[in-house]
Amino acid sequence: MKPQHKPIRGVIVDLDGTMLDTVPDFEVAINRMRAEFGLGPVAAEQIARMVGKGSENLIRGVLALDFDQAGVEQRIGEAMASYHRHYIAINGDYSTMYPEVTEGLAAMREMGLALACVTNKPMAFAQPLLARKGLSHFFDVLYGGDSFERRKPDPMPLLGACASFALHPDEVVAIGDSSNDAEAARAAGCFVLTVPYGYNHGRPVHEIESDGIVTTLLDAAHRIREHNEQAKAHR
Secondary structure (H helix, E strand, O other), rough: OOOOOOOEEEEOOOOOOOOOOOHHHHHHHHHHHHHOOOOOOOOHHHHHHOOOOHHHHHHHHHHHHOHHHHHHHHHHEEEEEHHHHHHHHHHHOOEEEEOOOHHHHHHHOOOOEEEEEEOOOOOOHHHHHHHHHHHHHHOOOOOOOOOOOOOOOHHHHHHHHHHHHHEEEEEHEEEEEEEEEHHHHHEEEOEEEEEOOOOOOOHHHHHHHOOOOOOHHHHHHHHHHHHHHHHOOOO
16 A cells, blocks of 8 residues: 555455464364265364365365265265254354454544445355454455355455445455465555465465565554555645
């Protein structure tokens, strides 16, 4: 973000790997599902590399550890139903919030910024999780992986969030932990900031093309405030 650009008026925040460490929830639900198929457990580290492209992609990846493509296709429907059942039962029980998430969101609210949570997690999972963790009230809108025809890294969900704000994408910054977030933001025309502690499919965050790495959401709020002050001074 550069001072000659417009002030930031809206923020789009990712969920898994950005606000909450949800891999422990995934681990429990996935391994309960796998047990029903007579399969052994998968480690959290392996699951973390598969997170970020939606539930079906995650479960297909988990099944592919044991079955060929035909075997995955044969089992995906039953596996998804089992996973959904187990995930709903424990949604939020094992996940934890990253440092300075509430402080960062509160600071953005105090700045008068519009806030959206855009995640590839299905709405049936995302909505109760945000509520349980006390984060729902920060957001004007929430969009899940099933809210639009396409998910991140497609820009459609981010463009939908910008439209809900009635803001041009160059007045909006997306904050996430993965290349999915960055690619979607770039394609939408938004700024993008990345956090270093998420998943990113097992790849280093420094490989992501972004407008900067922020240590926490509070750091992101400070960065946005600084940008807006500089943008105002250059007007």
